Amino acid sequence: MSGFHFYTKLDQTVLLGIQARNVRGLLENLKQVPDSSIYHHTHRFLQQHHYLSPEPPNDFAYWVTNILGDTTLGEQLWSVDIVQFQSIADLRGKFLSLLEAYLAFGERRIDCPEGTEFHFMASRIFVFSTNRVAHDLSEFAEMLGMVSINSVYYHIFDAKLRLQRGENDFSRWLRSLGETELAEAIKSMDPYSHTLEGLRKGIIALVKHYV
Amino acid sequence: MSDLEDYVPIVGQATVGELFLLARQLQGKVIQNINSTAVGGGVAEILSRMIPLLKQLDVDARWDVIKGDEKFFFTTKKFHNGLHGVPVEISDDEYRHFIEINRQNAQELTFGDILFVHDPQPIALIEKRQEFGKQWIWRCHIDFSNPNPQIWQFLEQFIIRYNAAVFSAPAFARKLAVPQILIAPSIDPLSDKNKELPEEVIDSVFKRFKIDRSRPVVTQISRFDYLKDPLGVIKAYQLAKQYCDMQLVLAGGGATDDPEGPLIMERVRQEAEKDNDIFVLFLPPASDIEINALQRGSTVILQKSLREGFGLTVTEALWKAKPTIAGAVGGIPLQIAHKYSGILSHSIEGTAHWIRQLINEPQYARRLGANGKEHVRNNFLITRHIKDYLLLFISLFHAGDVVYL
Numbered sequence: 001m002s003g004f005h006f007y008t009k010l011d012q013t014v015l016l017g018i019q020a021r022n023v024r025g026l027l028e029n030l031k032q033v034p035d036s037s038i039y040h041h042t043h044r045f046l047q048q049h050h051y052l053s054p055e056p057p058n059d060f061a062y063w064v065t066n067i068l069g070d071t072t073l074g075e076q077l078w079s080v081d082i083v084q085f086q087s088i089a090d091l092r093g094k095f096l097s098l099l100e101a102y103l104a105f106g107e108r109r110i111d112c113p114e115g116t117e118f119h120f121m122a123s124r125i126f127v128f129s130t131n132r133v134a135h136d137l138s139e140f141a142e143m144l145g146m147v148s149i150n151s152v153y154y155h156i157f158d159a160k161l162r163l164q165r166g167e168n169d170f171s172r173w174l175r176s177l178g179e180t181e182l183a184e185a186i187k188s189m190d191p192y193s194h195t196l197e198g199l200r201k202g203i204i205a206l207v208k209h210y211v
Numbered sequence: 212m213s214d215l216e217d218y219v220p221i222v223g224q225a226t227v228g229e230l231f232l233l234a235r236q237l238q239g240k241v242i243q244n245i246n247s248t249a250v251g252g253g254v255a256e257i258l259s260r261m262i263p264l265l266k267q268l269d270v271d272a273r274w275d276v277i278k279g280d281e282k283f284f285f286t287t288k289k290f291h292n293g294l295h296g297v298p299v300e301i302s303d304d305e306y307r308h309f310i311e312i313n314r315q316n317a318q319e320l321t322f323g324d325i326l327f328v329h330d331p332q333p334i335a336l337i338e339k340r341q342e343f344g345k346q347w348i349w350r351c352h353i354d355f356s357n358p359n360p361q362i363w364q365f366l367e368q369f370i371i372r373y374n375a376a377v378f379s380a381p382a383f384a385r386k387l388a389v390p391q392i393l394i395a396p397s398i399d400p401l402s403d404k405n406k407e408l409p410e411e412v413i414d415s416v417f418k419r420f421k422i423d424r425s426r427p428v429v430t431q432i433s434r435f436d437y438l439k440d441p442l443g444v445i446k447a448y449q450l451a452k453q454y455c456d457m458q459l460v461l462a463g464g465g466a467t468d469d470p471e472g473p474l475i476m477e478r479v480r481q482e483a484e485k486d487n488d489i490f491v492l493f494l495p496p497a498s499d500i501e502i503n504a505l506q507r508g509s510t511v512i513l514q515k516s517l518r519e520g521f522g523l524t525v526t527e528a529l530w531k532a533k534p535t536i537a538g539a540v541g542g543i544p545l546q547i548a549h550k551y552s553g554i555l556s557h558s559i560e561g562t563a564h565w566i567r568q569l570i571n572e573p574q575y576a577r578r579l580g581a582n583g584k585e586h587v588r589n590n591f592l593i594t595r596h597i598k599d600y601l602l603l604f605i606s607l608f609h610a611g612d613v614v615y616l
Contacts, residue, residue: 008229012602015384015391036612066549115356115540119381121393126602126609128232128616130225148225163613 003133004140004173008151009158011047012124013040019117022109023073026060027099029120035088037122039162042082042091044123046192047153058082060095063118068110073102083190087164125158137179141207149196156191156199170203182210213260213401215267221400222594230594233601234268236616241323242604244274247287247332251464251496253396253523254329254352257596260399264597273323277316277333282308287332290366293359294331295438295518306365310335325604334369346607349373352396353520354541355383374607379521380542392603395545396521397596398530398587403499405530408507416504422458422490427570430460430509432502432527435476435493438518439463440538443559445482445489447515450563452488455570462492462505506531511569511576515562516540526591529553529583534569534576536562546591552583 016033020026030038041059057065057078065074076098085091112118130147134140144152155169165172167187174183185206191199219227244262248255258274265272279287286305293299313335320336325346328336330353337347349370355378358366367387370376375390384391398405417424429448433439441461448459461479476493483489494501506512512528512535519541526546528535537543539555547553554569556562569576589595605616 008232010229010233010598010602012599012606013393015378015381015393017384017386017391034612115382116544117382119384121381122612124606124612124614126233126605126614126616130228130232146225148223148229150229151225 002176003135004170006130006132006134006143006147006151007127007154008130008148009125009127009154010150012126014122014124016120016122018120020120021111021117023064023068023070023099023103024109026064026118027096027103030060030092030095030099033120034122035092036124037120038088038092038095040121040123042080043157044121046157046196059118063112067112067116067118070108070110073098076102081192082161083192085161086166088161091161125154125162127154137177137182137207137211141204141211144200144204144207149200152196152200152203179210182206213264213399215264217401218592218594222588222592226594226598230268230597230601233598233605233616234265234270236605237270237601240271240325240604242270242272242325242327243323244272244327244329245277245320245333245336246274246329247277247279247284249276253520257396257399257593258329260402260593261597261600264593265600268597268601270601271323275320277313277336279312279316279332283312283332290331290362291353293362295354296357296359299359299362301362301365310338314338325607327600328373331366334366337369337372340372346604347373348375348377348603348607350377350394351383352379354380354518355385356380356541375603377603380545382541392606394596394599394603395542395591396523396526397591397593398523398526399593400530404503405527406503408500408503412500413504413508416501417508420460420490420492420505422460422508424508427455427457427510428460428508429457429511429513429566429570430462430505431513431515432506432524433463433514433516435461435463435473435479437475438516440515440517441475441479442482443517443562444513444515445479447513447559447562447566448489449486450560451566451570454567457510457566457570458488458490459486460490460492460505460509462490462494462502464494464496464498502527503531506533509533511536511566513562513566514538514543515556515559516543519543522546525553526587529580530587530591532577532580532584534579535583536565536569546586547583548586551579552586553579 018029020029045057061074061077064070064077080094132143134143159165159169171183171187186203215227244258246254262272262274286309289299289301317336317339322343322345327348329350340347371388373389375392377392377394378384379395431444480491483491506528512533514522514525514537516538521542525537525543535553536556547555549555554565
């Protein structure tokens with residue numbers, strides 16, 4: 001039986017020098033920015049404000065709602081259920097279809113005030129080992145409580161969507177141990193509706209139940 | 212001097228541990244910071260804290276300060292104002308002198324493996340790249356969102372020769388052929404300006420300046436520079452004071468490369484003489500404890516900037532869990548999510564409105580302050596800044612969106 005190797009990751013934010021002033025600009029640029037930009041704008045709020053709200057918005061929804069003042073479109077963008085998507089290409093497609101549908105009803109061109117443009121960014125991630133390896137459920141629960149929140153983030157969010165491993169790393173490992181029920185229980189948690197610390201505590205509690 | 216272990220109770224063991232793991236990637240590399248002032252201003256302040264911490268991580272970080280004459284710094288001050296959108300004229304002779312001073316400094320410097328050049332003053336050192344090679348990064352600490360086209364054109368010829376450019380806020384990014392990285396600056400929670408203070412210390416500072424802590428205190432800490440709009444702050448205070456009792460504190464100093472500070476200070480003093488509840492404090496450079504105490508003892512903190520680099524005084528206020536009202540300029544919107552972790556204002560009237568709200572609704576004000584502090588803990592402390600710089604240096608040697616170290 002192989003152990004679970006805890007990795008962690010740190011992000012570098014890249015400025016693309018591309019900006020949008022209205023919904024049309026958002027749509028056109030969304031078509032061309034790299035996948036790492038879509039990932040950045042759908043996960044940045046979660047990382048930076050993870051203490052604030054268990055259900056943080058994506059940057060597109062935040063900007064359309066708070067800067068353009070379009071609460072209807074903002075709500076549609078807000079409610080994109082990221083957990084349902086297996087790839088960034090699909091996720092991008094969803095945002096594009098919402099924006100195209102909105103514009104198909106007639107161009108409501110509202111420009112944002114100067115200085116509040118949507119600035120497209122992207123993220124590079126640097127992955128490295130924490131040097132912690134868990135060999136059983138008990139060690140796993142203990143180490144999960146000790147690693148940084150970035151490690152939890154990497155194994156849950158990056159693993160599934162950015163690295164397209166199909167599911168989170170914890171469930172994959174537990175499945176390999178024959179802990180299918182526990183693996184499914186973690187997989188079925190909606191990580192986007194927890195704070196990151198809440199998610200960590202929830203997983204540890206689940207694992208301890210099976211120790 | 213702080214020890215990295217001292218940050219563990221603030222940010223956690225795992226966060227500090229990650230810095231040590233990252234730093235191993237830079238063994239054997241000399242990282243040389245170059246700027247134009249050893250004291251005063253945010254750049255010198257952060258470098259003086261960061262270099263010793265990088266050394267504790269076993270990173271060979273160094274810091275050189277270029278020398279310049281009065282004409283050079285007068286020109287770079289004009290650069291500074293022009294980049295902030297103020298109309299300025301710079302002559303060909305001044306541009307030539309600027310390059311000449313850079314060349315003179317280049318003769319005296321020994322270059323490391325990674326040259327980390329801060330702000331426009333030493334930007335032309337990049338001319339040495341052809342001679343020495345190395346990795347060059349230009350770090351822009353100032354608001355670049357609406358630069359004077361002539362100055363931008365002059366600087367761009369140098370920027371495009373760097374390996375990467377670093378900006379403090381998304382709005383500062385330009386269409387450039389070199390990679391642009393976002394790195395927000397940071398504060399040090401253990402510095403005199405930000406560490407916890409006993410109530411007696413806060414009391415004694417207020418007593419010394421004859422400010423009454425039993426009444427609401429609204430404070431703006433910043434240089435007496437018109438871009439910080441101290442006169443607008445006074446107007447907002449006057450509007451708000453029609454409805455609730457308060458005192459106003461305007462406190463700050465001037466960086467060594469800012470010749471305009473005393474002039475603005477004088478205009479503010481004249482305005483303030485009309486009201487005994489306005490306290491104008493011109494603080495000398497070694498006033499960190501006083502600034503800390505003034506922030507901690509205030510009811511509401513303002514930063515009504517018209518232009519701003521990142522706005523570290525906002526970070527300082529948020530870290531002290533203070534309800535903060537700040538102009539939505541430069542890097543301030545990165546720090547304040549409106550109505551969650553503070554208030555973003557766009558006008559004198561709006562600022563006055565929110566001053567009244569926060570004084571009259573202390574529970575709401577406390578919630579804003581608590582969220583602001585958490586946001587700073589997660590995103591704007593020096594440990595995060597060190598992480599970003601380590602990643603920046605490491606990234607020069609790797610390609611791709613996902614890098615396995």
